[in-house]
Amino acid sequence: MSLKIAVLGGGNGSYAAAADFVEAGHEVRWWRRRSADFQGVRDNDGIDLIDHAGTRTVPVTTTDDLALALDGAQLIVAPTPAFAQEDLARRLAPLVADGQVIYLPPGTFGSWMMMKIMRDAGCSADVSVAETGTLPWLCRKQGDAAVRITTRASSLPTGVMPARNTAHAIALISEAFPAEIGALDDALSGALMNAGPIIHPPLILMNAGPIEHFDRWDIHNEGTQPAIRAVHAALDGERMAIREALGYAGPHFPLDDHYNTSNWMYGNLAHDKLVGSGDWHEKLNLHDHRYMSEDVGLGLAFLVSVGEWAGVPCPVAAGLLAIASAASGTDFRAGPRTMAALGLAEVPVAELQAQLRDGIA
Numbered sequence: 001m002s003l004k005i006a007v008l009g010g011g012n013g014s015y016a017a018a019a020d021f022v023e024a025g026h027e028v029r030w031w032r033r034r035s036a037d038f039q040g041v042r043d044n045d046g047i048d049l050i051d052h053a054g055t056r057t058v059p060v061t062t063t064d065d066l067a068l069a070l071d072g073a074q075l076i077v078a079p080t081p082a083f084a085q086e087d088l089a090r091r092l093a094p095l096v097a098d099g100q101v102i103y104l105p106p107g108t109f110g111s112w113m114m115m116k117i118m119r120d121a122g123c124s125a126d127v128s129v130a131e132t133g134t135l136p137w138l139c140r141k142q143g144d145a146a147v148r149i150t151t152r153a154s155s156l157p158t159g160v161m162p163a164r165n166t167a168h169a170i171a172l173i174s175e176a177f178p179a180e181i182g183a184l185d186d187a188l189s190g191a192l193m194n195a196g197p198i199i200h201p202p203l204i205l206m207n208a209g210p211i212e213h214f215d216r217w218d219i220h221n222e223g224t225q226p227a228i229r230a231v232h233a234a235l236d237g238e239r240m241a242i243r244e245a246l247g248y249a250g251p252h253f254p255l256d257d258h259y260n261t262s263n264w265m266y267g268n269l270a271h272d273k274l275v276g277s278g279d280w281h282e283k284l285n286l287h288d289h290r291y292m293s294e295d296v297g298l299g300l301a302f303l304v305s306v307g308e309w310a311g312v313p314c315p316v317a318a319g320l321l322a323i324a325s326a327a328s329g330t331d332f333r334a335g336p337r338t339m340a341a342l343g344l345a346e347v348p349v350a351e352l353q354a355q356l357r358d359g360i361a
Contacts, residue, residue, distance in 0.1 A: 003026045005076075007029070008069070012135075017079055018030040019047045030063070035063075046058050047060055050142065066092075070097075074100065074101070076092075085114055089117035089118050093123040096127045097125050101169045103173055105132045106191075110131060111187035114129050119361070128162070129187070130187070132157060133190070133265055134194075155264075156182070157182040164358060188246070192242060192306070193252075194299055199295075200219075201320045203223055204219060204286060205323055206227070206228050208286060217284065235320065236256070239252075242312045297337075309339045309345060
């Protein structure tokens, strides 16, 4: 079935989404805040999509008019960084309509936060916000008019806010993506699948010396050594313990599968493909790169706060968060995506899970 899809944002994932959806036969409108940001794409008459099948130019329809992008769209895909979700929710609040599904790949509990912001802004539409555990593409932009997709996700476990709309949302998302879209219990379960706060904090903090010393450093190749993998495993164990304490059943998609099997969200030994592409051999700034600002400042801070809320010890996550705060001079525990900042720290688990199921009034 051909869908009407709005793609929001201008990062790596938005380029990949726009190109993939058009090539799959969907009707796509791609929105960015500033029309000038599309100049390279317009000059090129589309996006150069580079993947295992070669290189081809995919024509795309672009706009800086959000109302136009959303008009008639069944699915709204927003692969933006989590720190852009608050502004996006405020822009969406007066424009979304009944039945529309907003997909955050991944979300960092942006599903709940965006719904709360939209409701507080007066939005009464029966809209769904869904989130999954990873970006559906391992990809990097190659200039202003090209994107290289190293591999695509084979499984995207997805939670929906409110969960009463799960069947409708999953059906639409499944039409857009070739991956298996596994329905989770609710949006918090989806947030606790987020791989970024598990993969990236150990890689950047335990590689801080070479990152700051060398012009470029591949944290996924030279930077993925046994000691770091051990920290990955311990950190991921805490994530899975939190999921189990909240009653969420497996599969939990352990990160170990990303390195050793074809069972993880990207499948087919994606880590080897990632290293082989060379696209992640890059210069990293430990103060404002999204691995710090998003995966630590929002994602890891959220994970630590959920562990405390659920009564699950997470010393590795808390320790990494403390080290990151010291290294960057930022108190990430006081960040905007903790349970306290969201106003949920004192909300009983059963009460929040009822809200996740039925929605925010």
